[in-house]
Amino acid sequence: MSLVAIDPITRIEGHLKVEIEVEGGVIVRARCSGALYRGLELILIGRHPLDAQKITQRICGVCPLAHSTAASLCLDDALGLAPPRNGQLLRNLIYGANFLHNHILHFYHLALPDYLDPSTLEGRLAPLGGLLAPGDGAGDRRFSPEENGRLLEHYVEALVMRRKAQELVALFGGKMPHDMAIVPGGVTCRPSLGDVAAFRFRLRELASFIEGTYIPDLLLVAKRYGDHFQLGKVGRLLSFGCFPLEGERLFPAGVWQGGEVKPVNADELREGVYSSWYRGEGDSHPREEEAPPDPDKARAYSWIKSPRYQGEAFEVGPAARVAVGLKLGPPGLREAAEGLLSQAGVNPQALSSVMGRHLARGIEALFLIRAMEDWLSQLDLAGPVAVPYSLPQEAEGQGLVDAPRGALGHWIRIRDRKIAHYQVIAPTTWNACPRDEAGRPGPIEQALEGTKVAGDGLLEAGRIVRSFDPCLACAVQ
Amino acid sequence: MSGANTRTVVWFQAGGCTGCSISLMNADYPDLANLLLDEVVPGKGIALKFHATLMGPTGRPALEALERIPEKEAGEYLLVVEGAIPTAAGGRFGMVGEVPMAQRAASLARRAQAVLALGTCASYGGIPAGVPNPAGCVGVGELLRREGIQVPVVNVPGCPPHPRWFVETAARVLLGLPGPEELDEAGRLKAVYRGLIHESCPRRPDFDVGRFAPSFGEEGCLYELGCKGPFTESQCPQRGWNGGVSWCIAAGHPCIGCTEPDFLDRFSPLFRKLSLEEEQQAYRRAR
Numbered sequence: 001m002s003l004v005a006i007d008p009i010t011r012i013e014g015h016l017k018v019e020i021e022v023e024g025g026v027i028v029r030a031r032c033s034g035a036l037y038r039g040l041e042l043i044l045i046g047r048h049p050l051d052a053q054k055i056t057q058r059i060c061g062v063c064p065l066a067h068s069t070a071a072s073l074c075l076d077d078a079l080g081l082a083p084p085r086n087g088q089l090l091r092n093l094i095y096g097a098n099f100l101h102n103h104i105l106h107f108y109h110l111a112l113p114d115y116l117d118p119s120t121l122e123g124r125l126a127p128l129g130g131l132l133a134p135g136d137g138a139g140d141r142r143f144s145p146e147e148n149g150r151l152l153e154h155y156v157e158a159l160v161m162r163r164k165a166q167e168l169v170a171l172f173g174g175k176m177p178h179d180m181a182i183v184p185g186g187v188t189c190r191p192s193l194g195d196v197a198a199f200r201f202r203l204r205e206l207a208s209f210i211e212g213t214y215i216p217d218l219l220l221v222a223k224r225y226g227d228h229f230q231l232g233k234v235g236r237l238l239s240f241g242c243f244p245l246e247g248e249r250l251f252p253a254g255v256w257q258g259g260e261v262k263p264v265n266a267d268e269l270r271e272g273v274y275s276s277w278y279r280g281e282g283d284s285h286p287r288e289e290e291a292p293p294d295p296d297k298a299r300a301y302s303w304i305k306s307p308r309y310q311g312e313a314f315e316v317g318p319a320a321r322v323a324v325g326l327k328l329g330p331p332g333l334r335e336a337a338e339g340l341l342s343q344a345g346v347n348p349q350a351l352s353s354v355m356g357r358h359l360a361r362g363i364e365a366l367f368l369i370r371a372m373e374d375w376l377s378q379l380d381l382a383g384p385v386a387v388p389y390s391l392p393q394e395a396e397g398q399g400l401v402d403a404p405r406g407a408l409g410h411w412i413r414i415r416d417r418k419i420a421h422y423q424v425i426a427p428t429t430w431n432a433c434p435r436d437e438a439g440r441p442g443p444i445e446q447a448l449e450g451t452k453v454a455g456d457g458l459l460e461a462g463r464i465v466r467s468f469d470p471c472l473a474c475a476v477q
Numbered sequence: 478m479s480g481a482n483t484r485t486v487v488w489f490q491a492g493g494c495t496g497c498s499i500s501l502m503n504a505d506y507p508d509l510a511n512l513l514l515d516e517v518v519p520g521k522g523i524a525l526k527f528h529a530t531l532m533g534p535t536g537r538p539a540l541e542a543l544e545r546i547p548e549k550e551a552g553e554y555l556l557v558v559e560g561a562i563p564t565a566a567g568g569r570f571g572m573v574g575e576v577p578m579a580q581r582a583a584s585l586a587r588r589a590q591a592v593l594a595l596g597t598c599a600s601y602g603g604i605p606a607g608v609p610n611p612a613g614c615v616g617v618g619e620l621l622r623r624e625g626i627q628v629p630v631v632n633v634p635g636c637p638p639h640p641r642w643f644v645e646t647a648a649r650v651l652l653g654l655p656g657p658e659e660l661d662e663a664g665r666l667k668a669v670y671r672g673l674i675h676e677s678c679p680r681r682p683d684f685d686v687g688r689f690a691p692s693f694g695e696e697g698c699l700y701e702l703g704c705k706g707p708f709t710e711s712q713c714p715q716r717g718w719n720g721g722v723s724w725c726i727a728a729g730h731p732c733i734g735c736t737e738p739d740f741l742d743r744f745s746p747l748f749r750k751l752s753l754e755e756e757q758q759a760y761r762r763a764r
Contacts, residue, residue, distance in 0.1 A: 065606045174724060178636060
């Protein structure tokens, strides 16, 4: 038996350690450990409630929109604000651009190097080959030299396209990272006709890259690594849905298990700290949760807490959104999903796997382009973009929304017009959580355990962990 | 780039959010590929040898690369630190490769030619150092003072910093370390940061005639909504963000003062109107 501590896991957001025990060529036990705690939930206490929106988005520089959106929904709820239709559309357009950025970055720059041989990069590109050289993590490269070369060219092209996706966020959002325009009550920006035209043409430029390059590349990877639809499976999926417009969500919320979809009841969420460096016993709802940090807790091995829904750990993210969307979603989402699933030759059961997660991101990107074009055409440039707020003496609020990486929840309690309590459960809190009191592993731990490995497991573990697109700054705030 | 005129760069991420890295990736003219592959200033470029978000190796091989560079290139590499440094509980709130970030940052800095503290967290502690600062976060300059390490530190604050500010500061360092007269009291390059946002704000005419926006999404100067432009040094109005498509005030949002020392606590509540007189007196006293 060998015990390998993979630390740092690179090409993800933030600080994650994964320990794997390999016995007879199989990972028999895995432990995920979040390695950084800043304490933003505690820093919020006593501050002005609106500060939460600006502070929580700084939990993460890759998906700040997710937190600025969840915090705004949370404060809309607490303050009783109903953003005007324009405000909702503009929020969705800004947030949609962030999804496109996230999926291009994740596929080309975070995940794809696990499948490429960068040693072929020569001349001006040679230093990039040096940076990407996998070291001991090489092996199982299946592309022809021509395919490998093309994908490396697209890696470089995608550096530009992901920058342009950030510019698309900033066009209405103000800047990226850390957008400014989304606020409780709506948005602050008032786009001109010229801004809308610029947005449309920038979106078209990205659409042409996504349709003409990203999707074909994705299908090529899925073809060469078809066995990765069986790798890293979890099977229990949860989504809060996202892109609300007049009470309906473009991606619907739902719990997916064995092909059946049930509605989400947010009162049945709990978070536990059994294996985490916090004081406290048992599970509690994030509305009530009090768990001060305790770096000396002996049995703990992670700063990540353990969220549970009806007592179970759930995978969250694109696989969950697409699986739920196939049952409850709009026709355009079903068409995009069925199209790519059939081209890859798999069924929806394959979504919760290494390659299924990659495929689900492609499905979302394709579908979102159309949805964003539609939202853009609905903007009323003369109409209001926000409603003014007034601060109640006491209030409670909840903001649930899917981020690019999965289900995200914010909870606030306001007392004396100040924040008395704030809790965040982020997508990677779900996916990378440690074992609970019953010894049940978190989703990434489960996905790793039982995996056959060729050597020390670095390559296989890296591919499985990265397929979840982990964001540790979100997982532990 | 590679060759004799390249400066090795070690990019160390500590208690942050990767926003500074993402912002660097948003650079244009030069863009990220230019920075990695080409000359940044005539005849000189950088060789990025460790960056956890971009590099190929993972786990032990990645850690070995991080540990090898100070051995082999002592005194010759540039250390970029992103994120605040957690120092409470012996540094156990933030670990990389099973060693506290504080210990790694200090040991990397000790043998560096110079340190760029990138972002408000690495410069001054930033949001993680906001009251009650649960993880004991400090900026890298403060860490080095506590450890008695004498290595030049240049701060490049902002939450995140504009990629241009990083490029200008890195280019200056490639040409030779800036003298103390080139830095302001907050350890920033004057050439990059000097000038209050309020002085160049396109909504300044609204301020001058007293036309103030009453709520979000309305026209007028944002001062009444809590804008920190009168107290914040940064070239946002001149540069714009993300290829110049917009920036905070252009998008109708008050400046929150993210380039200033003591951001967050000096400016929180972020939407509270500050007294111009009091703050400007404080500003003049500090300078």
